[in-house]
Amino acid sequence: MEAFQLLSRGGIKFNKKKFKNDVSLFNNAKSSSSATDVPLGPPDGDLPSELDFFKYAQNTSVKRKAGDSTGPDKKRRIDDIVDKEEDEERQIEIHAQESNITEGYAKHRVVTKGFNVPPHANTFDALTNRYRIPSHLLANLSTNGYTQPTSIQSYGIPILLEHRDLAAISPTGTGKTLTYTFPIFSSLGNPSTTANSDAGLGVRALILSPTRELAHQIHNECLKLSQGRKWKVVLFSKATANTLTDKKARDKVDIIISTPLRLIASIRSGHLELENVRHLVLDEADRMLDSEFLSQVQEIVAACNHPKLQKAVFSATLPANAEKIAMGMLNNPIRVVVGTKDTPLPLITQSLTYVADDPSKLPSLLGYLSQPYNPPVLIFTSSQPRASSLAEELILNGISNVDCLHAGMSKKEREEAISRMRKGMSWILISTEVMARGMDFKGVREVINYDFPTSVQSYIHRIGRTGRAGREGKAVTFFTDEDASYLKSIANVILQSGFSVPDWILKLPKPSKIKRRTMGKTKRPDTVNMARKVGRREAIKKRDMIAGSKRRRETADISVETN
DNA sequence: AAAAAAC
Numbered sequence: 427m428e429a430f431q432l433l434s435r436g437g438i439k440f441n442k443k444k445f446k447n448d449v450s451l452f453n454n455a456k457s458s459s460s461a462t463d464v465p466l467g468p469p470d471g472d473l474p475s476e477l478d479f480f481k482y483a484q485n486t487s488v489k490r491k492a493g494d495s496t497g498p499d500k501k502r503r504i505d506d507i508v509d510k511e512e513d514e515e516r517q518i519e520i521h522a523q524e525s526n527i528t529e530g531y532a533k534h535r536v537v538t539k540g541f542n543v544p545p546h547a548n549t550f551d552a553l554t555n556r557y558r559i560p561s562h563l564l565a566n567l568s569t570n571g572y573t574q575p576t577s578i579q580s581y582g583i584p585i586l587l588e589h590r591d592l593a594a595i596s597p598t599g600t601g602k603t604l605t606y607t608f609p610i611f612s613s614l615g616n617p618s619t620t621a622n623s624d625a626g627l628g629v630r631a632l633i634l635s636p637t638r639e640l641a642h643q644i645h646n647e648c649l650k651l652s653q654g655r656k657w658k659v660v661l662f663s664k665a666t667a668n669t670l671t672d673k674k675a676r677d678k679v680d681i682i683i684s685t686p687l688r689l690i691a692s693i694r695s696g697h698l699e700l701e702n703v704r705h706l707v708l709d710e711a712d713r714m715l716d717s718e719f720l721s722q723v724q725e726i727v728a729a730c731n732h733p734k735l736q737k738a739v740f741s742a743t744l745p746a747n748a749e750k751i752a753m754g755m756l757n758n759p760i761r762v763v764v765g766t767k768d769t770p771l772p773l774i775t776q777s778l779t780y781v782a783d784d785p786s787k788l789p790s791l792l793g794y795l796s797q798p799y800n801p802p803v804l805i806f807t808s809s810q811p812r813a814s815s816l817a818e819e820l821i822l823n824g825i826s827n828v829d830c831l832h833a834g835m836s837k838k839e840r841e842e843a844i845s846r847m848r849k850g851m852s853w854i855l856i857s858t859e860v861m862a863r864g865m866d867f868k869g870v871r872e873v874i875n876y877d878f879p880t881s882v883q884s885y886i887h888r889i890g891r892t893g894r895a896g897r898e899g900k901a902v903t904f905f906t907d908e909d910a911s912y913l914k915s916i917a918n919v920i921l922q923s924g925f926s927v928p929d930w931i932l933k934l935p936k937p938s939k940i941k942r943r944t945m946g947k948t949k950r951p952d953t954v955n956m957a958r959k960v961g962r963r964e965a966i967k968k969r970d971m972i973a974g975s976k977r978r979r980e981t982a983d984i985s986v987e988t989n
Numbered sequence: 990a991a992a993a994a995a996c
Binding site: 636638685686687688690691718722808810832833859862911 | 991993994995
């Protein structure tokens with residue numbers, strides 16, 4: 427049934443002319459459970475490209491040279507030395523193969539690059555044959571439902587277990603967190619609280635995250651793996667930092683998960699030593715290495731001065747400049763790319779919706795929400811005030827269970843919003859970029875980009891909040907005339923994922939730098955003010971029109987899964 | 990390339 431619905435939804439909904447006459451025509455792609463509402467599928471009997479995951483897996487061409495494969499490491503691999511290539515005057519082996527691991531429906535291509543890449547492990551059992559994995563760790567895997575490693579896990583875990591540096595690029599929702607937490611717990615020896623002669627005391631693993639929420643989520647994952655042993659895994663905050671001002675207390679810590687600035691505050695105040703850290707992980711690496719975070723991260727990396735420090739960076743996206751910085755930080759790194767770089771999961775059905783201008787967005791959204799949809803829905807705006815005001819606006823329009831989350835809110839408010847989301851109590855969460863990366867809400871099946879994302883990376887991470895762990899998802903992106911400058915690049919991403927995009931968008935010229943600059947300066951008004959000025963009348967009309975929407979929604983296909 | 994997030 428799910429597959430049928432996905433099949434029926436189609437790709438791009440776009441109708442510029444009609445919009446000018448009637449806002450309501452822009453109630454876009456529905457996901458109804460009622461069979462009568464479901465439009466007919468594509469006329470041809472072929473599998474639509476969005477469901478043809480194998481095609482997706484083959485999307486990227488890899489240069490193949492026939493013949494020569496007589497590398498020194500040939501025996502490490504039975505099947506897959508595909509290519510050799512000169513890279514920065516060094517001979518680097520390229521291993522490429524179709525992974526035989528199925529994640530949902532998707533088959534991912536995995537490409538590794540680097541010296542002496544350890545063979546991957548297709549099962550967790552294969553890992554135990556090759557490495558000494560503590561039994562409690564294996565037990566915790568199965569208790570938490572990890573039966574089969576994902577692609578990134580089967581490649582990344584052996585690499586990290588052999589204490590190699592790693593740059594891992596794998597799509598959203600494919601199990602990156604476990605890829606680095608598992609080897610940490612496996613390699614850490616004994617908790618600092620017990621006899622631990624070889625590795626010394628104190629924090630020996632450090633995981634950095636760009637947001638508090640993601641750090642919190644990583645901490646939860648660590649707790650799952652640490653069950654039954656006395657690991658001290660600290661989610662670093664002002665409060666926890668204050669419990670560690672005593673060196674004796676710090677010596678009991680094994681793992682710290684933190685945002686950069688919080689950690690730096692403790693280093694500078696002399697209340698934290700990182701010289702025994704053997705595992706350093708940058709999650710959302712490209713974000714952590716962009717201009718605002720870079721110097722902070724560099725300061726932390728410099729403080730981790732243990733000679734056996736292992737560094738690993740993870741992300742679903744890694745643009746060239748970020749990769750360059752990352753590779754410069756790593757020592758003899760192995761690079762693993764799962765799937766096609768900078769391409770979202772094929773499980774996410776993507777579409778673009780034209781909404782003319784900013785004032786038209788609210789009526790369009792209300793129209794969208796008057797149709798049956800799958801809560802909880804995650805909605806992205808471009809700024810904190812716009813997130814808050816849109817939340818108010820939806821509530822004013824009689825939509826219940828609306829939550830808002832941005833970094834301008836208090837820690838407590840943020841935690842409560844997350845908690846309601848996890849419990850399935852929110853139907854709609856309106857947020858900024860703070861929620862764009864890493865957050866794993868298994869129930870989220872729809873993402874709406876109310877404001878256009880300002881980068882391809884942002885787009886990929888935002889829509890990656892759905893379609894997690896092999897589930898289907900749906901992503902709708904509003905665009906206005908103002909978004910023309912970025913439209914083409916996002917449209918290319920959608921095209922690359924196997925969905926169709928109107929021709930005229932792909933033919934858009936590259937916007938001049940001057941234009942881009944002026945566009946960046948046009949300030950978007952709050953959605954509230956905007957609604958008062960222009961959209962209010964339509965909004966009220968719409969509200970009356972959709973007064974029955976609650977009734978309708980109750981009969982809609984509501985399946986909220988909680989974590 | 991640009992806003993948000995980090996304390």
